[in-house]
């Protein structure tokens with residue numbers, strides 16, 4: 109039986125049609141997938157997640173299907189923020205290790221069977237801890253590979269830089285690999301296209317492996333892994349993609365690559381960067397359900413010119429196909445229906461005070477600024493007015509960032525730059541765009557820090573006169589949905605405004621005594637000097653080196 113024989117309707121879309129799910133907004137009891145789960149995993153899962161989110165109730169039956177695991181096709185999933193993508197790869201990986209599905213090495217604890225790649229250390233830590241809830245009780249080995257570790261655990265959660273370092277010390281560790289997951293794939297791929305290529309060439313050269321076919325332009329991590337998977341223990345390498353191998357071959361290990369993201373990552377790029385093999389493409393948003401594009405990446409060809417960065421340049425969000433054969437996969441920039449969107453008119457002078465007023469009474473507010481400087485000053489202002497506020501920017505030390513991410517005090521305010529806009533689960537009720545985001549995908553990721561899972565939340569964008577809010581409304585395809593939010597002049601606290609002016613002046617004067625008194629929590633930030641540039645210097649594990 110092959111994967112097209114399964115009863116899951118997502119397995120068999122009609123040619124050139126997108127497949128639209130009928131039940132899109134309701135949750136499903138977790139028990140629907142228990143027959144596919146190893147009993148120990150099922151008994152762990154049910155108390156944690158009694159219900160599945162809509163995306164999960166569609167993808168998990170497919171990904172847990174043992175027939176599909178034996179005949180893997182790669183997967184590319186775009187689903188709105190907070191839709192529960194993480195569980196969609198955690199469960200199939202853990203389950204397949206427990207069951208030894210797919211002809212792999214099963215419970216062999218000394219073999220890396222799954223690599224999960226995240227763009228930043230903080231995100232890798234979060235996913236590692238999500239995995240731990242399942243792997244620790246089940247005695248599956250797991251490692252967080254963001255520093256110089258290279259343990260041969262069954263599951264490795266890594267940043268691109270740490271994967272690169274693993275290869276530098278040898279590549280035999282990929283021999284039992286069956287899953288490669290790239291989360292926030294548009295971030296990982298978009299930033300590192302050149303890097304992946306360099307990585308491959310460099311690694312091949314270092315190991316004195318045969319050069320790949322000259323003129324080969326598909327220099328990708330996946331190509332490299334395929335190459336290595338085909339090698340033998342003495343270092344001889346047969347250059348052959350794993351998906352071209354004969355499943356009857358001894359030691360054949362089916363390898364599945366899966367990419368996940370919340371903003372549509374352009375399919376051609378996915379294929380080029382991650383070497384996806386005839387991937388199945390799923391798009392999900394709550395109001396519509398799951399749509400599968402027939403024909404993968406533009407059928408057998410590469411389809412439309414859906415180039416990188418398109419979403420940032422605007423144009424209608426609706427109806428833009430993801431590739432020639434991508435029928436029905438719109439460019440994906442949707443804010444979840446769980447999130448109420450508002451816009452508030454402000455002046456440059458009133459902004460800090462409006463931010464303070466918006467956050468009053470909220471259990472947790474996350475305020476986004478476009479620069480570390482702006483975030484730093486706002487944090488100081490809020491602290492000076494008695495609000496519990498902390499900064500989450502690249503200026504904050506690694507340990508400090510971890511403390512802020514784990515901080516759960518009531519009525520807390522986190523002032524952040526975009527390093528916190530992707531993937532993080534911070535239990536946020538209100539997101540404030542103190543500075544308007546500069547791209548649509550940035551807006552979507554920021555807003556998506558609230559209204560996660562089954563929760564609801566609000567995003568308020570502060571707009572100064574002349575700022576182009578209409579651009580975002582149009583591009584989101586939801587003009588009219590964003591409500592106006594008013595903060596009256598009369599609501600402003602004159603005393604707080606005076607405090608603000610005082611802080612600004614003292615900072616300009618370099619009054620460090622004042623800074624120490626009112627500044628950020630010691631150890632959370634380098635507060636010896638104020639940031640002098642407007643650039644956001646957040647550490648996102650650039651090439652894997654800036655992880656400290």
Ligand SMILES: Nc1ncnc2c1ncn2[C@@H]1O[C@H](COP(=O)(O)OP(=O)(O)OP(=O)(O)O)[C@@H](O)[C@H]1O
Pocket residue numbers: 157158159160161164187188189190191192193194195369370530531532533556560561562
């Ligand atoms: N079945 C479920 N029931 C309840 N909560 C869930 C369920 N699945 C996931 N969650 C919760 O929903 C939140 C969002 O999940 P997750 O981090 O997987 O979202 P995501 O789709 O990866 O979002 P993003 O694109 O922003 O990274 C998390 O707090 C997670 O614990």
